[in-house]
Amino acid sequence: MKKSSSEPIKIRKIKQIFCQDSISDIPRYIHQAFKNSDLPSKIKPGDRIGITVGSRGINNIKSIAQQIIKELKAINAKPFILAAMGSHGGATSQGQKGILASYNITEQEMGVPILSAMDTVQIGAIDNNVPIYFSKEALKADGIIALNRVKLHTDFKSNLVESGISKILVIGLGKGDGAESIHSLGVYGLKKIIPQAAKLIIENAPIVQGVGILENGYDQTMEIKFCPPEDIIKIDTQLLKKCNEVFPSLPCDNIDVCIVQEMGKNISGTGLDTNVIGRLGINGEKEVGKPRINKLVVFDITEQSHGNALGVGLSDVTTRRLVNKINYQDTYANTITSTFLNRAKIPITAETEKEAVEIALKTCWQIDRKKIRFLVIKNTLDLENLYVSESIWNDIKENKNIKSCGDWEELSFAHDGKMKIKF
Numbered sequence: 001m002k003k004s005s006s007e008p009i010k011i012r013k014i015k016q017i018f019c020q021d022s023i024s025d026i027p028r029y030i031h032q033a034f035k036n037s038d039l040p041s042k043i044k045p046g047d048r049i050g051i052t053v054g055s056r057g058i059n060n061i062k063s064i065a066q067q068i069i070k071e072l073k074a075i076n077a078k079p080f081i082l083a084a085m086g087s088h089g090g091a092t093s094q095g096q097k098g099i100l101a102s103y104n105i106t107e108q109e110m111g112v113p114i115l116s117a118m119d120t121v122q123i124g125a126i127d128n129n130v131p132i133y134f135s136k137e138a139l140k141a142d143g144i145i146a147l148n149r150v151k152l153h154t155d156f157k158s159n160l161v162e163s164g165i166s167k168i169l170v171i172g173l174g175k176g177d178g179a180e181s182i183h184s185l186g187v188y189g190l191k192k193i194i195p196q197a198a199k200l201i202i203e204n205a206p207i208v209q210g211v212g213i214l215e216n217g218y219d220q221t222m223e224i225k226f227c228p229p230e231d232i233i234k235i236d237t238q239l240l241k242k243c244n245e246v247f248p249s250l251p252c253d254n255i256d257v258c259i260v261q262e263m264g265k266n267i268s269g270t271g272l273d274t275n276v277i278g279r280l281g282i283n284g285e286k287e288v289g290k291p292r293i294n295k296l297v298v299f300d301i302t303e304q305s306h307g308n309a310l311g312v313g314l315s316d317v318t319t320r321r322l323v324n325k326i327n328y329q330d331t332y333a334n335t336i337t338s339t340f341l342n343r344a345k346i347p348i349t350a351e352t353e354k355e356a357v358e359i360a361l362k363t364c365w366q367i368d369r370k371k372i373r374f375l376v377i378k379n380t381l382d383l384e385n386l387y388v389s390e391s392i393w394n395d396i397k398e399n400k401n402i403k404s405c406g407d408w409e410e411l412s413f414a415h416d417g418k419m420k421i422k423f
Contacts, residue, residue, distance in 0.1 A: 001380075002045045005138070007078050007368075007370060008369075008410040008412075009361070009369060009372065009374050009389060009410070009411040010251055010271075010389065010390055010408045010409065010410055010411070011376065011387040011388060011389055011408070011409060011410075012376065012387065012388065012393060012404060012405075012406055012407065012408050012412055013386070013387050013404075013405040013406040014251070014383065014385075014386060014387070014388055014392075014393070014396075014402055014403065014404055014405055015385055015402070015403045015405050015407075016248070016251060016383060016384055016385075016386070016401060016402055017384075017401040017402070017403070018216065018217020018218060018246065018248045018383075018384065018401075019217045019222075019245075019246040020216060020217070020218065020219040020220075021216055021218045021222050021246075021388070022216055022218075022221060022222050023220075023221050023222065023223070023224065024220060024292065026060055026062065026063050026064060026067065026224070027067045027070075028398075029224060030064065030067040030068060030071065030224060031067065031071065033224060033225075033226045034068065034071040034226065036226070037209060037226040037227075037228075038209075038228055038349070039071075039075075039145075039208065039209055039226075040075055040277045041070070042142060042143070042208055042209075043075060043077050043140075043208065044077075044141075045076035045077070046076065046077070046078060047077045047078065047142035047143055047408075048077075048078045048080065048140075048141050048142045048143075048373055049072050049077045049078065049079050049080070049141060049142060049143045049145060049208070050079075050080055050081070050082040050115070050138055050141040050143070050144045050145070051063055051065055051068055051069065051072075051079060051080070051081055051082065051144075051145045051147055052081075052082050052084035052144070052145070052146050052147050052148065052168050052169075052172055052173065053081050053082070053083065053084065053100060053105060054084050054085045054148055054168055054172050055085035055088040055089065055096070055099045055265065056149060056265075056266070056269065057103070057264075057265075057266030057304065057381075058148075058149045058213060058215075059215060059219045059220060059221060060211075060213075060220075060221045061103060061105070061149075062103060062104055062105055064111075064147070064211075064224065065081065065105065065110065065147065068111060068145065068147065068211070068345060069110060069112055071109065071315065076371070079112050079145075080112045080113040080114070080115055080141075081100070081105065081110060081112060081113070081114045082115055082116075082135065082137070082138050082141075082144065082173065083096040083097060083099075083100060083114060083115065083116035083191050084135075084148075084172030084173045085099065085172055086171040086174060086178065086179030086284070086337070087138050087176045087179045087334055087337040088265070088308070088334060089095065089177075089306075089330070089331050090327075090329055090330045091118065091175075091176040091337070092118065093116040093117050093118055094116075095330070096116045096118075097114060097116045098306065099306070100114060100116075102266075102303075102306070103304075104303050107131070113147065115137045115138075117135070117136065117137050118175045118176055119135070119136040119137070119175075119202060120133040120134060120135055120136060120174065120175050120176075120177045120178060121133065121134060121136055121139065123200065123201065123204045123205065124200045124204060126193065126196045126197060126200055127192070127193055130181060130182075130185065130189070130193055130197075131180060131181050131286060132174070132178065132181065132200055132201065133174045133175065133177040133178040134173055134174060134178065134196045134201060134204075134205055135173045135174075136221050137177055138173050138205065139205060139206070141206055142206060143206050143207075143208035143209075144173075144205065144206055144207050144208060145208060145209045145210075145211060146168055146169050146173075146207060146209070146210045146229075146232065147165075147168070147211040147213070148163075148164055148165050148167065148168035148172070148212065148213065149163070149164070149212075149213040149214070149215060150162075150163065150164035150165065150212045150213065150214055150235075150236055150239035150240055150243055151163050151164070151215070151243050151247075152243060152244065152247060152275045153167075153190065153239070153241075153269055153359060154270040154273055154274040154275065154280075154336070155187060155190055155270075155274070155280065155282065156187045156190050156191045156268050156285075157341065158191050158236070159198035159240075159241075160195055160233070160236075160237055160240075161194055161195050161198070161236045161237065161240070162236075162240055162255040162268070163234050164212055164236040164239065164240065165198075165211070165212050165232045165235065166194055166195060166197075166232060166233055166236050167194055167198075167209050169197075169198050169202070169205075169207065169211060169232075170182060170193075170194050170197040170198050170200045170201065171183075171194070171312035173201075173205075174197075176337070179337050180337050181287070182194065182197065183338050183339050184339060186282075186339050186340075187282065187285055189240065190395060190409050195233055196205055196234060198232065199233070202229045202230065202232060206303045207229040207232075208229065209226060209227065209228065209229065210220070210225075210226070210227045210228075210229060210232035210235060210236075211224065211225065211227075212224070212225045212227070212228055212235050212236065212239045214239045214242055214243060214259040215245070216242075216246050217225075217246050217248040217383075217384075218248075218384065219381060219382075222246070222333050223239070223242070225238075225239060227415065243299050247275065248276075248383040248384075249275075249276065249291075249383065250276060250291050250375065250377075250383065250386075251386070251392070251396045251399070251402055252291065252373070252387070252388075252392050252395055252396055253290045253291045253292060254291065254292050254373060254374075255291055255292070255293045255294065255374075255375050255392070256294050256295065256364040256365070256366050256372045256373040256374060257292045257293075257294065257357070257360045257361060257364050257372060257373070257374050257375070258291075258295070258297070258375050258376075258377070258415065259295050259297050259299070259313070259357065259360075259374075259375070259376040259377070259419070260272060260277075260296065260297065260298045260299070260377055260378075260379060260380065261298075261300060261376070261377070261378050261379065261419075261421075261423075262298075262299065262300045262301065262302050262304040262378065262379045262397055263298050263300075263301055263302070263305075263309075263311055263312065263322075263380075264301055264302030264304055264379070265302075265304065265305040265306075265308050265310070266302055266304035266305065267302065267379045267381045268311070268380055268381065269310075270310060270311040270314065270343060271301070271305070271308075271309065271310055271311025271312060271314070272296075272298065272311045272314050272315065272380050273380035273381065274288060274386050275288065276380040276383065277291070277296060277314065277380060278290050278291045278295060279293070279296070279314050281313060281314045281340065281342045281343050282340050282342070283342065288403060293362045294364045294365060295316045295317065295359075295360035295363055296314065296315045296316050296317075296360075297315060297316065297317045297318070297356050297357060297359075298312065298315040298317075298318050298319075298322065299318070299321070299322065299353050299419070300319065300321055300322050300325075300354065301322050301325050301326075302379075306327060306330060307318075307325055307326055307327025307330055307331065308327060308330040308331050308334055308336070309326045309327075309331045309344070310323070310331055310334045310335050310343055310344055311343050312343075312344065312345075312346060312347065313342050313344050313346070313347065314343055315347050316348065316360065316363075317348045317349075317350060317356045317359050317360050318346070318348070318349055318350070318356065319349065319350055319351070319352065319353055319356050320349055320350070320351050320352075323346060323349050324409070326346075331344055332344065333344075337340065342420060344346065351417070352413075352416065352417025352418070353413065353417050353418050353419045354413040354417040354418075354419070355417065355420070357411070357413075370390070370391075371391050372391065373389060373391050373392050374388070374389035374390050374391075374411075375387065375389070375392060376388075376393070376421055378421075378423045382423070384421050385405070386422060390408070
C-alpha cells in the first residue's frame with residue numbers, strides 16, 4: 001500500500017474542440033445591428049443615453065461598448081456608461097469604477113462619462129411586497145441601453161431567464177439595495193423575482209433597448225442581439241437556450257481530483273463556475289450533479305478579482321498564497337449580499353501547491369494511484385486545454401472532439417512547491 005501511494009501521477013495534455021462560431025468584425029456587426037434597430041428613430045439629438053457595463057469578464061466588452069457609443073454620437077446623442085454591478089467592488093462607487101478600469105474601461109479610454117453612484121430609489125414592489133430598487137442617476141437618463149452577456153447562472157437553473165439583460169437591469173442597476181433585496185430571498189429571488197422585476201423596471205424606467213451578447217465555447221463573441229425593451233425577456237430566453245447548447249464542459253463526469261490553477265470574479269461570478277465543477281454549495285438546493293468531483297483544489301486567485309474570493313468555499317483544498325490575497329471586506333460584502341455564505345468559507349489551506357495536491361490525493365478514496373482520475377485545468381473559463389490521467393484518457397480517447405497534445409509525463413513540482421505545468 002505504501003508503494004502504491006507514492007507512485008507518481010502520470011498525465012498528458014489534451015485539447016477539447018468546442019463551437020467556434022464567432023463575429024469576425026464586431027464594429028461592422030454592431031453598426032448594422034444599430035442601424036436595423038429602432039434606436040435611430042427613438043433617440044433624439046441631445047438625448048443622454050446610458051449604456052450598462054457590469055463587472056463580469058466579458059470578452060470584447062470594451063470594443064462593443066465603444067462601438068455603441070460611436071453609433072450614439074453619430075446621431076448626436078450624448079452617451080455615457082452606467083456601472084451596473086450590484087454590490088460588487090465593495091458596493092462602493094469608487095470600487096465599481098476600479099473594476100471597470102481593470103477592463104481598461106475609463107472615461108479617458110471611452111471618451112464619455114462613467115457614472116457609478118450607488119444611490120437608488122424604490123420604483124415599486126412585487127410578489128408579496130418585495131421592494132424593487134433602481135439607480136437614481138440611471139432614472140435621470142433620457143434612455144438606457146441594457147447591455148450584458150447572456151449565460152448560464154451559477155446559482156440556479158431556469159428555462160426562462162438566468163444571467164443576462166434582465167439581470168443587469170434588476171441587480172446591476174439595482175445597485176447594492178437591489179442586489180440585497182433580490183438575494184435576500186435566496187434562489188427563489190433569483191429564479192422567480194428577476195423576471196417580474198425586469199418587467200416592472202421596463203415599464204417604469206427609460207429603457208430604450210436591450211443588447212444581449214452570446215459567447216461561444218472559446219469565450220469569443222458569437223452573437224450580439226439588439227431588441228426593444230418589451231422583447232428583453234424573450235431574447236434572454238432565446239440566447240440562454242443557445243448558450244446551453246455551446247457551453248463548454250469537462251471531458252468526463254467522474255473525477256477523483258480536479259486541480260484548478262486560478263479562480264476569480266473575471267472568470268465567474270462565483271470564482272469557480274458552478275456549471276463546470278458541478279457544485280452549487282447552497283444549503284437546501286439540489287446540486288448540479290455533473291461532473292462528480294471528489295476533491296477540488298484551487299491554487300490562486302486572479303489579479304482582476306481584487307481579492308474578492310467569493311467561491312473559494314466551493315473547493316476542498318487551497319493554498320496559503322491564495323488565502324493571503326483575500327480582501328475580506330469585498331469578499332464578505334459580495335457573499336453576504338448573495339446570502340450563500342458557504343461559498344466564502346476558507347477550505348483546508350496548504351502551504352504549497354505540492355502539499356495541496358498531496359492532501360487531495362490522500363483523501364480522494366482511491367488507494368491505487370494508477371487508477372486515480374486526475375484532471376488539471378487553468379480555470380473554469382478556459383476548458384480547451386487541460387491535463388488528464390491515464391484512467392480518464394482511456395474513457396475519452398475515442399471522442400472526435402478531443403485530441404492528444406503531448407506524451408505522458410510525470411506530475412512534478414519545482415523546489416518552491418509549484419506545479420510544473422504549462423497551458
